[in-house]
Amino acid sequence: MVVDTNSSESSIILRVKGPLEFKCLFDKTDVPNIQKVISKTFEALCCAIKSDSCVFTLCDGPVIIWPNKDVHISQDGITPDSLCEELSQWTQTSEQENVGKKSTKKKTRKCSSDTVLNLRLMMEATGPGAPHSAQLPVFARTVQTSHFVSTILPMDCVVCVSSGETIRGACLRLVEEFSHQLNEMKRVTLLHLKGTSILVPEPLHFLLPQPHGLVTVVYPAGVPDSQLQTARQALHQKYDLPDDTPYFRRANAYHFPNEPYKDGYLRNPHLSLTHPTLDNGKVYLVQGLYSYHHYMQDRMDDNGWGCAYRSLQTICSWFQQQGYVDRSVPSHKEIQQALVNVGDKQASFVGSRQWIGSIEVQVVLNELMGVTSKIMFVSQGSELASKGRELANHFTTEGTPVMIGGGVLAHTILGVAWSETTGEIRYLILDPHYTGAEDLQLIIEKGWCGWKGPEFWDQTAYYNLCLPQRPKVI
Incomplete structure (x- = not known):
């Protein structure tokens, strides 16, 4: 299933989740009979999804469809021909959740380009309008x-829909998507049947690169990624994706x-920041997701010595x-045990509370993650201003966070804004020395994650940069 989330038009993601009961009775345990019963059970569920008993309820809202x-x-004021964006006006706001109110009045909240509307899949247990006597159970006893x-x-x-x-x-x-998903579930179930x-x-x-957008894949629960490489290879071929990036893990x-x-x-x-403007400049950023690791997290008091550890964790x-x-x-x-295991440190x-630097970060990444890294040596901080091309190339080709260590400080570089014509440069710095709570607004306002100029570095200090390389795997 493919959903195009790359359109410039404002769009809404409708997501429907819910449980379906799957029940099978096998009179015979030979493979053909088991496969036949499983297939019929999935076909019955497909029919149920297409029946009048299928219901979608809007999460945090009074709408039933x-x-x-x-x-x-169910809701007055909404018709089948109403626009999807009107559904968002019936969702409960966070303020109402906090005070326990469940208003059924329309809200004025508008849909944004990344709006996700959550609905729940439900099935009616009985049909509407049926006489009560018709629903009396009939019991029969069979011994087998x-x-x-x-x-x-x-x-x-x-599904991704336009507003x-x-x-x-x-x-x-x-x-239609539910029917397709059930067919995929049937295929996967039969394939891994024991x-x-x-x-x-x-x-x-x-989420795949353009033009594919959001793609749904069905995997068997409990089967590790290491045993699904063949399935992932087939998906890479289906969507014409390179074999050096694990899109489907x-x-x-x-x-x-x-x-x-x-x-x-x-x-x-860093996504909350505004990019700096440079003459003929471009911005080169880390690709994908990372977590912000900094001092005093995980009930660990590493204030004053753990900055490189935190950069490594990021x-x-x-x-x-x-x-x-x-x-x-x-x-x-x-991290410390890994350095001891490779013979870099004593037991x-x-x-x-000893510090580590860029070289130790390189060693640990290789030992614990199987990740190789390049080291960039800079004899003094003033030379970092001339490293725009190398850093821009790293974020374009590898897209990984960079650890930089110099003197007694370590930081994480998440990107650069660099002008090839003027040489002007800004560094996107994630600072591991922050000791506060996970307060995004404070972190941005105080510059713990922010764009810094060349003067940010000690102009006379020696720096090593650890540039992790992507493994070439599916």
Whole structure:
């Protein structure tokens, strides 16, 4: 499934999630019979999705939609021919959530270009208008040997619509996408079938380069990425993608802008900044997601000695969140132990408060992440102003955060604004010396993440820059 999110026209993402019960009864356990029963069960679910019992409810709002009843809508003032953007005016605002009010009055909030409207998939248990007596259960007893399988399918469909598209048109597309997703779930379930054991198929969304946009892929839950390389290779061929970037690993799944991150770290604070304006200048930035790691996080008091550790953690988070590695961001102790394991430090280094520099960062990235790095040596800070071309090329080709160490300080470089004609340069700096809470506004206002000029560096100090390289993997 493909959703074009790259159009310049204002668009809305409609996302519908919800559970579907999947129940199978196998009278025979031979492979053809199991496959037949599973296929029929998925076909029945497809019919249910297209039936009058299918219901979409607007999350945090009073709107209920029956997409197959000529798009019947519960809320007065909304018709099937109303525009999709009107749905956002019925969602509950954060202020109302805080005071526990659930108003059914229209809100004046407008849709932005990245608006996500969340709906929930539900199924009516009984048909409307049926006489009560017709719903009385009938019991029958049958004695036989059989296998019963029951699980929940985590349905998750998205469509991207223009702000001028009608609710009727959007609902038709959503029902179609649900049918397509169920067919993909059937294919994946049959492909990974082991006897009567069924691996739950899970849908994931991936944001691909233009012109593809948002793509939904179904993977079997519990099967690690290392065993899905063939499936990922097929997807790369299908969408004509290069084989050196892991677009379809689970860690690279699209994170919807209205979903909070559970680990508490800020992501990509630099996106809140305004780029500097240089004569004939261009901006070259880190590509993808990273977490902001800084002093005093993780119940670790590293104020005054841990800046390079924190810069390294930010870099590790980038490789994790782009799907290049499966492991978590290493702690200070794990970083120190890695340096001991390779013979760079003595055993007493573990648990100490000793600094590390760019060379140690390079070693740890290779040891823990399997990531190689280039080192740029700068004999004095005044020479950094002439490194615009090298840094611009790094962010264009590799796109990874850069760790820079000099004297007793370490920082993370997330990009440069550079003019090839004048040589003028600005550096996008993420400062690991920040000791406060995860307050994005404060971090931006106080310059803990911000654009700095060449004077930011000690003009006479010696600097090493660690430039991590992307692994060439699918």
